[in-house]
Amino acid sequence: MNFFERLRGERHSAQTAKDRLQLVLVHDRADLPPGKLEALKDDLIATLSRHIEIDVRKVSISLTQDRHQQRLVADIPLAPSRARRRGVG
Amino acid sequence: MTARVATITSGKGGVGKTTATANLGVALASAGFRVVCIDGDIGLRNLDVVMGLENRIVYDLVDIIEGRCKLRQALIKDKRLSDLYLIPAAQTRDKTAVSPQDMIRVAKDLKPDFDWVLIDSPAGIERGFRNAVAPADLVLIVTNPEVSAVRDADRIIGLVEAEEKGPPKLIVNRVKPEMVKRGDMLSTGDILDVLAIELIGVVPEDEIVTVASNQGSPAALDPRSRAGKAFRDIARRMNGEDVPFESLESKDGFFGRISRMVRPGGA
Numbered sequence: 014m015n016f017f018e019r020l021r022g023e024r025h026s027a028q029t030a031k032d033r034l035q036l037v038l039v040h041d042r043a044d045l046p047p048g049k050l051e052a053l054k055d056d057l058i059a060t061l062s063r064h065i066e067i068d069v070r071k072v073s074i075s076l077t078q079d080r081h082q083q084r085l086v087a088d089i090p091l092a093p094s095r096a097r098r099r100g101v102g
Numbered sequence: 103m104t105a106r107v108a109t110i111t112s113g114k115g116g117v118g119k120t121t122a123t124a125n126l127g128v129a130l131a132s133a134g135f136r137v138v139c140i141d142g143d144i145g146l147r148n149l150d151v152v153m154g155l156e157n158r159i160v161y162d163l164v165d166i167i168e169g170r171c172k173l174r175q176a177l178i179k180d181k182r183l184s185d186l187y188l189i190p191a192a193q194t195r196d197k198t199a200v201s202p203q204d205m206i207r208v209a210k211d212l213k214p215d216f217d218w219v220l221i222d223s224p225a226g227i228e229r230g231f232r233n234a235v236a237p238a239d240l241v242l243i244v245t246n247p248e249v250s251a252v253r254d255a256d257r258i259i260g261l262v263e264a265e266e267k268g269p270p271k272l273i274v275n276r277v278k279p280e281m282v283k284r285g286d287m288l289s290t291g292d293i294l295d296v297l298a299i300e301l302i303g304v305v306p307e308d309e310i311v312t313v314a315s316n317q318g319s320p321a322a323l324d325p326r327s328r329a330g331k332a333f334r335d336i337a338r339r340m341n342g343e344d345v346p347f348e349s350l351e352s353k354d355g356f357f358g359r360i361s362r363m364v365r366p367g368g369a
Contacts, residue, residue, distance in 0.1 A: 025285030031292045034249050038256050038296055081298075 039076045043083050050074060057087065066092040103136065105216040107209050108340065109238035110273075111262075113254030115225030117246045118275040121311060121320075123222035124152040125330065126242075128322040129337035131186035135217040138177065140208070141191035142234035143224035144200055150190045154181065154318020164192035167204045173211050182323065187216075197229040202236035209237035218340075227261060235262060240340070241270035242302060247277055247288040252297065259299055271302035273336060278307045303336035304347060305329050 040046055045053075054074045061067055068090040077084045110123045120143075127139040140163060141149035150156040161176035166189070180186035189208075192199060205221070212219050223234030235241060241262045245255040255272065262270045274290050281287035290304050308329035314321040321330040322337075335345045 027282070027285045027288050027292065030249050030288050031296065034252055034288075034296050037249070037253055041253065041256065042260070 035078075039078045039083070042078070043076050043085075045076065050076065054087075057089075061089065068092050103214060103217060105136075105138075105209075105213040105219045106239045107213075107219040107221065107237045108240040108242055109142075109221040109223055109234045110242045110244060111223035111231060111234060111258060112225065112244040112251070113227060113231075113258040114245075114251045117244050117251050118305075119225070119244050120148050120152050120222050121315065122242070122244050122273060122275065122305075122333070123149060123220050124320045125322040125333035126337055126340070127153070127186055127188075127218075127220050128183065128320045129330075129334040130218050130220075130340070131180070131183040132322070132334070133337060133341075134185070135341075136185045136215065137218045137220065138187040138189060138212055138216050139220045139222065140189045142200075142205075142221050142230060144191045144230065145193065145196045146224065147191040147193045149222050150178075150188060151318060152315055153188055153320065155188050155190075156318070159190050162190045162192040163208070164195050164199045166208060167200055173208070182319075197224070197233065200229075200233050202233050205233045206237045227257065231258075231261075235265060235267060238267055241267050242273055242336075243270050243299070244273045244275050245293065246275055247282070247290075247293065249288075252288065252293055255299075256297055259297060269300060272297065272299045273303045273305060274301070275305045276307045277304055301347070302339050303332055305332040305336075 040050075054072060057074065058067065058069055058072055062069075071090045072088070074085065074087045077086050108126075110119050110126070112119050123139055127137050131137045139149060139153070141147055142163075143149075144164065147162075150159060155178050158178045161171040163176070165171045166173055166176050176189050178188045178190065180188070209219050219237075221234045221238065224230035243255050243258050243262070245251045259270055272293070274293060277290065278287055282289045290301065294301060306328045308321065308327055310324055310327035311321045311329045314324065314327070321327040322333045324330050332348075335348075338345045
């Protein structure tokens with residue numbers, strides 16, 4: 014958001030359109046709608062949790078695109094180490 | 103003469119495919135090329151009224167395909183331009199009356215007598231679209247600066263590439279430069295950032311287009327029309343001319359420069 018937009022207390026709708034377009038296209042091209050991605054996230058959390066304790070609330074998974082390469086990007090923070098050690102010990 | 107076949111398509115309806123086809127036909131014929139426009143929207147015939155030739159129809163595309171007339175008999179000569187012809191769609195049939203092979207055969211039969219065969223595709227991605235694209239040497243995708251239209255264009259780009267038709271080219275239609283300038287309409291640059299496609303034309307919104315379609319006399323015939331000029335430029339690019347793009351929507355006004363300086367990284 015730039016100075017003038019902030020001054021008017023709004024965001025240019027063309028930028029909103031572009032952001033929405035980029036998001037919808039990345040899902041269209043991968044044939045993976047947002048709802049399916051959420052289901053994938055839940056499965057991933059369940060699988061990983063069997064092996065390591067993760068901070069479930071902070072898991073994020075998204076599709077990105079740079080040039081022709083599409084990427085599934087997952088950010089999976091582990092649970093705080095003290096808690097983990099307690100869990101193990 | 104061996105015509106090149108250009109199909110005008112979009113995915114989304116109502117973005118201006120038929121208007122673009124009529125105007126490119128007029129622009130190419132005005133430049134001295136022999137042109138035939140085919141209405142590929144079987145059951146929803148419209149190119150005839152946009153070109154102002156609705157009163158001259160005797161035979162249509164399906165009559166040719168089913169052998170009820172000779173190809174020549176279904177060619178309707180334009181009122182104004184001696185090198186422009188129309189093959190209308192059938193009005194009382196549907197898309198299944200035509201197959202991709204039929205379209206390839208009709209295009210092949212037309213090629214020796216023309217420089218350009220333009221095919222106006224129906225909206226959608228089904229049979230009618232596949233029919234229209236089957237004989238194409240060049241696919242022109244029409245879109246509007248709106249999320250829905252650009253999204254559909256992306257889908258069509260994928261389908262055209264899957265058909266191995268060579269890279270399609272993009273026409274951005276109905277651009278309102280004032281709205282782009284104040285940041286309330288996607289710019290051509292925004293659209294090209296998200297679509298992997300080469301641009302062939304930017305057509306401004308122009309009231310003359312509406313008046314022209316009321317009268318059945320495409321805007322490309324009117325030297326005052328900005329949209330007409332844009333279509334004439336596209337016709338020249340189709341023939342390999344290097345025509346610079348006019349900056350309809352330049353952000354380089356005073357405000358544009360200032361706001362870009364203020365905004366770090368343009369994000």
